[in-house]
Amino acid sequence: MADIHDQFDTILILDFGSQYSHLITRRCRELNVYAELMPCTQTIKDLNFKPKGIILSGSPYSVYDADAPHVDPEVFSLGVPILGICYGLQEMAWNMKGKVSKCDHREYGFAQLQVSKSGSGSVDALFEGLGDEMQVWMSHGDQLSEMPPEFHIIGRTQTAPYAAIAHDSKPFYGIQFHPEVTHSPLGKQVIGRFVLNICGCAAHWTMEEFIGKEIARIRQVCGPKGRVIGAVSGGVDSTVAAKLMHEAIGDRFHAIMVDNGVLRLNEAKQVHEMLNKDLGVNLTVVDASDLFLSRLEGVEDPERKRKIIGNTFINIFEAEAAKLEEQAEREEASGASSKGKIEWLLQGTLYPDVIESISFKGPSATIKTHHNVGGLLKDMRLKLIEPLRELFKDEVRALGRLLSIPEHLVQRHPFPGPGLAIRILGPVTRDQVKILQLADNIYIEEIRKAGLYNQISQAFAVLLPVKAVGVMGDKRTYEQVIALRAVQSEDFMTADWFFFPADVLRRISSRITNEVEGINRVTYDISSKPPATVEWL
Numbered sequence: 001m002a003d004i005h006d007q008f009d010t011i012l013i014l015d016f017g018s019q020y021s022h023l024i025t026r027r028c029r030e031l032n033v034y035a036e037l038m039p040c041t042q043t044i045k046d047l048n049f050k051p052k053g054i055i056l057s058g059s060p061y062s063v064y065d066a067d068a069p070h071v072d073p074e075v076f077s078l079g080v081p082i083l084g085i086c087y088g089l090q091e092m093a094w095n096m097k098g099k100v101s102k103c104d105h106r107e108y109g110f111a112q113l114q115v116s117k118s119g120s121g122s123v124d125a126l127f128e129g130l131g132d133e134m135q136v137w138m139s140h141g142d143q144l145s146e147m148p149p150e151f152h153i154i155g156r157t158q159t160a161p162y163a164a165i166a167h168d169s170k171p172f173y174g175i176q177f178h179p180e181v182t183h184s185p186l187g188k189q190v191i192g193r194f195v196l197n198i199c200g201c202a203a204h205w206t207m208e209e210f211i212g213k214e215i216a217r218i219r220q221v222c223g224p225k226g227r228v229i230g231a232v233s234g235g236v237d238s239t240v241a242a243k244l245m246h247e248a249i250g251d252r253f254h255a256i257m258v259d260n261g262v263l264r265l266n267e268a269k270q271v272h273e274m275l276n277k278d279l280g281v282n283l284t285v286v287d288a289s290d291l292f293l294s295r296l297e298g299v300e301d302p303e304r305k306r307k308i309i310g311n312t313f314i315n316i317f318e319a320e321a322a323k324l325e326e327q328a329e330r331e332e333a334s335g336a337s338s339k340g341k342i343e344w345l346l347q348g349t350l351y352p353d354v355i356e357s358i359s360f361k362g363p364s365a366t367i368k369t370h371h372n373v374g375g376l377l378k379d380m381r382l383k384l385i386e387p388l389r390e391l392f393k394d395e396v397r398a399l400g401r402l403l404s405i406p407e408h409l410v411q412r413h414p415f416p417g418p419g420l421a422i423r424i425l426g427p428v429t430r431d432q433v434k435i436l437q438l439a440d441n442i443y444i445e446e447i448r449k450a451g452l453y454n455q456i457s458q459a460f461a462v463l464l465p466v467k468a469v470g471v472m473g474d475k476r477t478y479e480q481v482i483a484l485r486a487v488q489s490e491d492f493m494t495a496d497w498f499f500f501p502a503d504v505l506r507r508i509s510s511r512i513t514n515e516v517e518g519i520n521r522v523t524y525d526i527s528s529k530p531p532a533t534v535e536w537l
């Protein structure tokens with residue numbers, strides 16, 4: 001079966017747990033080269049494709065630590081170019097009998113890299129055409145103190161004599177700085193020199209290319225008769241996935257939206273209209289709010305909420321698939337032509353969901369279980385089809401535009417599948433859901449009115465399980481608190497809180513306390529990710 005690696009040259013990024021690993025992947029893709037992140041524990045014999053090049057990421061570890069993660073030494077025999085970044089450089093040198101030790105002063109910030117010239121005056125291919133000197137960004141406490149044999153220096157900084165090295169005869173490179181962060185202004189070009197010039201990757205990773213190839217792949221996977229049901233939420237990801245599926249297999253695709261009782265105000269109705277009217281996708285809305293809310297009764301633990309919702313979603317999808325099949329059998333019995341079995345469940349899973357679930361982050365790997373990755377049932381009958389599994393959000397939006405999905409849909413803020421259940425910090429009840437729906441609706445309405453919606457990556461209200469004292473109409477009140485969250489983020493792996501004009505916040509706060517019964521106080525969340533996360537649970 002055609003595989004993405006057969007269709008696009010692939011750069012493999014081995015992740016040693018750096019907070020910037022996913023940025024390396026992004027930079028490659030911005031250069032139109034397909035790149036994939038895998039944990040550093042990936043063994044070469046179990047790799048089901050051959051990369052055109054490998055990048056070793058940074059890491060919070062030191063290579064000489066007893067518990068430090070190490071790469072499968074087979075990577076060095078694969079015969080493809082390798083670039084080590086920071087820890088990646090140290091790991092490569094350590095493997096090749098160089099020496100890594102603690103720096104006298106750990107270095108965190110800008111440095112000037114002097115590019116070294118060879119005897120003939122030429123610079124290394126990694127820095128070709130980028131000048132004699134470049135500003136780079138460093139974040140390390142260790143450095144190379146002795147060169148591995150058969151390597152030479154291609155760049156140095158004031159404190160790091162071996163800031164950039166290359167093998168004498170093989171395409172192996174190491175750099176102490178981080179080219180993937182924007183603080184290294186020429187960093188993307190350095191990555192470009194590696195993936196394009198040194199690895200020789202074809203730069204054809206574009207959404208235009210992806211659409212055609214993905215539609216062909218979906219047709220092949222589903223066969224001439226296979227039918228797919230799709231979990232759609234009205235969010236960007238599932239909408240784009242549904243539209244792509246519709247293009248690929250037409251009415252053999254059935255979209256299903258589940259009202260899980262923790263959607264936003266009037267959402268089921270709005271999404272129904274939007275998908276039917278704007279996209280022509282046939283959609284069934286299943287009201288399963290009683291089932292979800294009864295299973296969530298009394299549950300406070302965030303991970304349990306996520307798992308209950310993830311599992312219940314699958315129960316509903318399987319039941320709906322069974323209903324559709326029974327209907328097809330009845331039609332067939334009454335003489336209609338036969339329809340294929342529903343074998344597949346479409347999900348709008350994105351690459352960050354996958355990265356957060358697989359990446360190598362040391363002992364405390366799981367931060368939270370995204371309902372569509374970690375919350376799935378083990379013995380589910382439907383097979384998953386996830387056409388966006390390799391894409392970042394901005395790639396999905398670009399894909400959506402190419403599929404002529406209206407801009408207001410493409411620009412929608414993400415909304416998590418577990419919905420308001422992970423924004424109600426205590427137990428979830430219908431009353432609590434109602435309060436949060438009303439507050440959230442006012443918040444988003446005012447953001448739109450102020451023309452700020454598209455400047456914010458995601459905004460929502462959170463209902464806190466505490467009560468505070470207030471005064472209204474000269475009477476004492478003792479009611480709950482709403483926290484407002486708004487963030488700006490490139491890819492939701494990191495995020496900054498949004499700087500609201502004060503008058504907008506004032507209006508929001510005043511409307512919420514006036515219009516939402518049960519709330520007498522509103523706060524604004526000024527935490528970035530990290531150390532916080534976007535959602536509160």
Ligand SMILES: Nc1ncnc2c1ncn2[C@@H]1O[C@H](COP(=O)(O)OP(=O)(O)OP(=O)(O)O)[C@@H](O)[C@H]1O
Pocket residue numbers: 230231232233234235236237238239256257258259260346347348349372412413414415416417418
């Ligand atoms: N209420 C729902 N009904 C059916 N499927 C859902 C629902 N909520 C989430 N899903 C499924 O879970 C997937 C992941 O949800 P997620 O919120 O990450 O994506 P999205 O809703 O498509 O897009 P966005 O991130 O922009 O909200 C969705 O793509 C969809 O397949």
Ligand SMILES: O=c1[nH]c(=O)c2[nH+]cn([C@@H]3O[C@H](COP(=O)(O)O)[C@@H](O)[C@H]3O)c2[nH]1
Pocket residue numbers: 306368369370371372414415416417418458492529532533534535536537
């Ligand atoms: O579909 C989803 N199912 C989930 O279980 C889930 N948890 C978080 N999110 C969304 O992911 C982004 C990052 O959120 P966190 O910083 O809270 O992990 C933000 O956009 C969150 O809204 C989810 N989306």
Ligand SMILES: NC(=O)CC[C@H](N)C(=O)O
Pocket residue numbers: 018057058059060061062085086087088139140141142143
């Ligand atoms: N950013 C990094 O990869 C750091 C690597 C290693 N932990 C050091 O301090 O040098």
Ligand SMILES: [Mg+2]
Pocket residue numbers: 233235236414415416417
């Ligand atoms: Mg969503």
